[in-house]
Amino acid sequence: MSFTLARFVLLHSRVCSEAATTTKNNGGLISTLKKRKFTSTAIPRAQNKTSEELLVVVGGGAAGVYGAIRAKTLAPNLNVVVIEKGKPLSKVKISGGGRCNVTNGHCVDNKMLAENYPRGHKELRGAFFNVHGPVDTMSWFSEHGVRLKIEDDGRVFPVSNSSSTIIDCLMSESTHLGVSLQTGKAVITASPTAGGKFLLGIEKRTFSSPEYVEADYLLIASGNSKQGYSLASQLGHSIVDPVPSLFTFKIEDPRLADLSGITFPKVKATLKIENARRNIPQLTQVGPVLVTHWGFSGPAILRLSAWGACVLSSSGYKGTLIVDFTPDVHIEDLKSILTQHKNRFAKQKLSNSYPSEFGLVKRFWIYILGRQGLLGDTLWASISKNSLISLAHMLKHCNFYVTGKSQYKDEFVTAGGVPLSEISMNMMESKIQSHLFFAGEVLNVDGITGGFNFQNAWSGGYIAGTSIGKRAVGA
Incomplete structure (x- = not known):
């Protein structure tokens, strides 16, 4: 016509x-x-x-x-x-x-x-x-x-x-x-x-x-x-x-670039936004997360961005991302697993030996050690009880500062x-x-x-x- x-x-x-x-x-x-x-x-x-x-x-x-x-x-x-x-x-x-x-x-x-x-x-x-x-x-x-x-x-x-x-x-x-x-x-x-x-x-x-x-x-x-x-x-x-909705998070941490490509099949991610006027229950999501050269992506992050789109916009796309990398393991069980691993592998280096129950890759484990100020060459026998507790808390409550957003490929919602x-x-x-x-x-x-x-x-x-x-x- x-x-x-x-x-x-x-x-x-x-x-x-x-x-x-x-x-x-x-x-x-x-x-x-x-x-x-x-x-x-x-x-x-x-x-x-x-x-x-x-x-x-x-x-x-x-x-x-x-x-x-x-x-x-x-x-x-x-x-x-x-x-x-x-x-x-x-x-x-x-x-x-x-x-x-x-x-x-x-x-x-x-x-x-x-x-x-x-x-x-x-x-x-x-x-x-x-x-x-x-x-x-x-x-x-x-x-x-x-x-x-x-x-x-x-x-x-x-x-x-x-x-x-x-x-x-x-x-x-x-x-x-x-x-x-x-x-x-x-x-x-x-x-x-x-x-x-x-x-x-x-x-x-x-x-x-x-x-x-x-x-x-x-x-x-x-x-x-x-x-x-x-x-x-x-x-x-x-x-x-x-x-914008459905976007990935830019993270202020240059060390994450070395972890680009690592996928976590299941994490629990919570987004905290300063001065948010209302509580949004959906700002906690469980699901896969992908580390990128600029920060975090994956289904859990995209869901967070969608539910937090308006409050993130008003905050200049800044906030704190709290990630639980072992959501199916209770904090006390986490401490127990670390203690048992220390006793079993006392003479091995931290960077070469870590609990398989966590499902972590070596690069990320070394990153966590660095966040705690621990050297990879340190022997497990030298790790104090307080350090084990700190490692457990880091795996359950790892904070990342969100500095902005990145568009999700070419799909813009x-x-x-x-x-x-x-x-x-x-x-x-x-x-x-x-x-x-x-x-x-x-x-x-x-x-x-x-x-x-x-x-x-x-x-x-x-x-x-x-x-x-x-x-x-x-x-």
Whole structure:
């Protein structure tokens, strides 16, 4: 579909007049899941209000494309145009290290699922995931030819281990349904018209002046782009200041650089932030941690960054990280193990002999010794009882000063956006402006790592697309 259709308003004089008057696990498990299908039942054409109505979707990401597909499925005669400034589904392409973490297959209970969203966990406890949850997402992709697998930690990936499989599926379905995808363009202005439509100013890369279009429905699914926040503001919405979420920690300790690449399968990490106005229970996380040349990364750290995003932002991304490297061993048992090791290996050097029960690598053990001021050449027989106690406490309460954040690869998630209090969650429609819908990260919703951010996009896009599609056919 081209912008030369009669639906598009190209006369600048009219624009000025309008503006002046209005401002399976490995392929097997998925097929056995109980499926609530991504309904494709055709609405009888006799019920259609008009074949001339237009939906403009701002943003060609997961939420936008999924929402466009759903709306076009329910309303085949609805003109659907997705406008994307860059490359469509670009975040899908890089997610999960290029594998695309589609959703999470372990959280099937809606209340448990909602707890994985630092912003939005209260609002998402309702019907949001009942309408379209992880099982529905997996069923939809499975029914459209994508074989999926659920990994041990719950993350769901295509069996191909390639995000291109997901992209190809979405693009193929869009083409099949007749969704128009227009790239290299951006919607820069939006205002309601006297007739209940939206007058949109669309800017092309190759033209200095924008063209204008009237849309019957508008779905803003622009991710964390400033474009979406601007359009929402123009249409009367407030914006919660966006701040980064899901990032790694920079640590003030040059000795950590020598430990880069070391992975701890399970630690207990607690983030303490000075002058924090409220207590956040989730600022203690248990899980894997990776040492990098700048500090710490890994699932436990990313979860901490997500839950602490707002307070970390207000503190200048500074705080204290307290790490328990032996979370399954009680402090008294730790002391006992160290004492027994001293008695058994009295004539060996500290650097060459240490308890295997701790599951530590030699480089890190030497680092811990250095933090305690102990030399590696010292014999175990020479270690005092107080030194053993100090070592035990260091392993259970090792402090690191966080000096800032680092972006997690190219996957950037933002906390903030349009407040959920301004959205009707059962339809994803604005409470301020009729026929205006939102989905995805443009809203003040963000999830921890593990497929939760994409699930928010699929669910929101589906609900918005359903609302638009039903309204377009008069249902």
